[in-house]
Amino acid sequence: MRKRFKKVQESTVTISELMLPSHSNFNGKIHGGYILSLLDQIAFACASKHSEVYCVTASVDTVDFLKPIEIGELVTMKASVNYVGRTSMVIGIRVEAENIQTGASKHCNSSYFSMVAKDSSGNSVEVPGLILKNHNEIRRFAKSLERRNRKRSGIAEFKSTDFASEKYLHLVEGQHVKIELED
Template structure:
């Protein structure tokens, strides 16, 4: 493994394209979201491993926003970049576009953020190279990753609260489609 303290984002970017076949469709004739998730995990692994130059594992899928359906016969292109690095973790941002190869129409179908962790041969986390931010977009993506990380920590803390009282939160449910039957 080459020892490199910092890398440019462009050094680790990965792009893949695949024609969507009928065998990948769901019962509605659209490409199955689970198949797209599998491709997202593969490209996140490739991008993170390329950046760290070691084996990486998926720690979490922070966000997956399905924006538009993908049709059979469209050419799907996924573009992955390292948006953020910690000590051993990396946030990989992935943009998915599909192209109708008959009309040339391109649509943004999905955006997602995978947190990947670099591991050595014994399964221990290893330090990853830092990032060289070269433009406003690089800075924006890095800062947005920090914000998502802070929100994730807050959600995890709230999820594990043990001093929960439903009465304290009832007012938050006023605008939702719920009926109370608490005894």
């Protein structure tokens, strides 16, 4: 029987992988697309561990590439459930890279993935609630809620039927743009 509520640490997932030359881009750094693939995998593992069912990626809310990752560095990703709704979860992921020769470590990426729990028929299913045990977990939950609310208001604005450019001119004034309207 599934639990009605779970502690954050019950679903935390950590993975580490050595970055190989085959993971690099044309600039000799680790390709961002490869990191995104790993992020999606750990988000899936964390969400599935929390919900105890198959999960799908609904959206990637934020991916901030802070520092490049070098070939030969050991990348460690730490994922935790930051927020739960009825059928969805926000998984926060921190990426650190360590120079295995010097031991120097750097924070390279922070990401937030929205995941939805599904049953075998593809229908969304309810997920366990979250037990918040400390101020950091409360902060992460609240920040996820803020991002969710901003996203919803942005989607509502985008879906608006009023696409008159005059409504948005005040936003582009003073920006690095030249407007040449055609009749």
